[in-house]
Amino acid sequence: MLVILLLLAAMFLAYANGANDNFKGVASLFGSRTCSYRTAILWATVTTFAGSIMSIFLAQALLTKFSGKGIVSDHFAGSESFLLAVAVGAGLTVILATLTGFPISTTHALTGAIIGCGLVAVGSQVNLAALGKGFVLPLLLSPVLAIAVAGILYIPLHAVRIATGVTKEWCICVGAEERVVAMPQPSSVFAPNAFGVGSTITLSVGEHENCRERYAGSFLGIGSQQIMDAAHFLSAGTVSFARSLNDTPKIVALLLLWRTLDIRWGFVAVAITMAIGGLLNARKVAETMSKKITSMNHGQGFTANLTTAVLVVLASLFGLPVSTTHVSVGSLFGIGLTTGKANVRMMSAIVVSWLVTLPCAAFAAGATYWLATHVS
Numbered sequence: 338m339l340v341i342l343l344l345l346a347a348m349f350l351a352y353a354n355g356a357n358d359n360f361k362g363v364a365s366l367f368g369s370r371t372c373s374y375r376t377a378i379l380w381a382t383v384t385t386f387a388g389s390i391m392s393i394f395l396a397q398a399l400l401t402k403f404s405g406k407g408i409v410s411d412h413f414a415g416s417e418s419f420l421l422a423v424a425v426g427a428g429l430t431v432i433l434a435t436l437t438g439f440p441i442s443t444t445h446a447l448t449g450a451i452i453g454c455g456l457v458a459v460g461s462q463v464n465l466a467a468l469g470k471g472f473v474l475p476l477l478l479s480p481v482l483a484i485a486v487a488g489i490l491y492i493p494l495h496a497v498r499i500a501t502g503v504t505k506e507w508c509i510c511v512g513a514e515e516r517v518v519a520m521p522q523p524s525s526v527f528a529p530n531a532f533g534v535g536s537t538i539t540l541s542v543g544e545h546e547n548c549r550e551r552y553a554g555s556f557l558g559i560g561s562q563q564i565m566d567a568a569h570f571l572s573a574g575t576v577s578f579a580r581s582l583n584d585t586p587k588i589v590a591l592l593l594l595w596r597t598l599d600i601r602w603g604f605v606a607v608a609i610t611m612a613i614g615g616l617l618n619a620r621k622v623a624e625t626m627s628k629k630i631t632s633m634n635h636g637q638g639f640t641a642n643l644t645t646a647v648l649v650v651l652a653s654l655f656g657l658p659v660s661t662t663h664v665s666v667g668s669l670f671g672i673g674l675t676t677g678k679a680n681v682r683m684m685s686a687i688v689v690s691w692l693v694t695l696p697c698a699a700f701a702a703g704a705t706y707w708l709a710t711h712v713s
Contacts, residue, residue: 355614365638426702
């Protein structure tokens with residue numbers, strides 16, 4: 338019975354992970370109005386699924402690391418109750434953040450859940466030193482590194498665009514605007530013709546906030562905007578691929594106890610469930626990531642995605658459990674700081690949600706473990 342519950346809990350965590358994380362790689366596509374929300378989430382789903390399947394072959398280091406071994410004794414880390422509590426605690430935390438629109442880290446939630454279970458199960462025997470070196474340090478460094486890399490990288494890329502003569506096209510919008518105008522009447526305001534409708538001709542000149550910005554000119558016979566859009570989609574797909582490459586093994590690790598299950602089918606089940614979670618429940622996190630951290634144009638979005646992709650891919654190859662959330666949010670915020678358009682208030686709220694993630698997951702997982710071991 339516990340093994341079945343563990344499978345359901347792992348799928349619940351996979352669904353929550355997909356809902357909270359799948360859109361993060363393509364947030365700049367939607368935020369810069371390169372494509373619609375539907376196109377962005379479909380591209381994220383395809384590339385996320387591909388990364389999940391590829392993780393079967395490329396991310397074995399994370400599969401072992403997130404089984405809980407090294408943090409608590411193998412006896413507890415390999416028990417059904419322990420793994421069930423970790424999955425439930427992390428899943429509840431991630432889905433709660435998703436429903437409120439906050440992009441948080443599944444890695445952070447899993448870390449907190451392992452700590453919470455460990456404290457309830459073995460108390461002071463939890464190896465906090467292993468947590469500090471293997472989990473906490475990378476999680477703290479990833480957003481800071483992403484902010485610095487994205488902010489610095491944007492400067493030379495911007496200079497290259499200027500040097501190659503690629504300019505921007507702005508729009509001028511001319512049209513008629515209808516306005517309701519109060520008309521003086523001797524009777525009640527409820528009388529006929531108390532209000533009139535007037536029409537005026539308006540002229541507006543806008544930048545990114547008011548109209549779509551495009552790059553003019555061509556390079557090697559190909560339009561600059563086409564090149565930028567292709568590079569932007571490629572970088573966004575790379576981020577989604579790298580994110581699932583990094584996260585899928587962490588969830589599949591919860592299923593290692595099921596001896597009769599071919600672990601490859603565990604990867605497939607997690608990949609499908611993550612895809613469904615993103616398709617059904619990603620909208621609120623998408624709005625936060627795409628529009629509330631910073632406004633951006635195509636080049637800025639591309640730079641943020643390039644930074645995120647490089648950092649997360651390297652982390653996956655070396656078995657470091659960095660948070661794609663922290664890296665992608667840090668990249669976007671770094672671009673915003675460089676352009677002067679960063680939303681510091683929104684970023685502060687996101688950081689608070691990151692700080693709450695670990696204790697929330699620890700409490701939920703610890704309570705679940707206690708119930709699983711004390712209630713018959």
